Amino acid sequence: MPKIKTHSGAKKRFKLTKNGKVKRGKAFRSHILTKKSTKLKRGFRKAAYADKTNTAAVKRMLPYA
Secondary structure, three states, X not given: OOOOOXXXXXXXXXXXXXXXXXXXXXXXXXXXXXOOOHHHHHHHHOXXXXXXXXXXXXXXXXXXX
């Protein structure tokens, strides 16, 4: 069997944890930050986990992670 290519966009955005969860960053943190409250922006720093409905799709894009 030939090797499977890793999805370039997915490898930049997701990491797999030891228990098989998919870790992701939060959205809406790149620009127009003057309108957003400090409390909201502080929440963007924390990592989150991808929903279980998307986990299988992300794992398919990261075959060797």
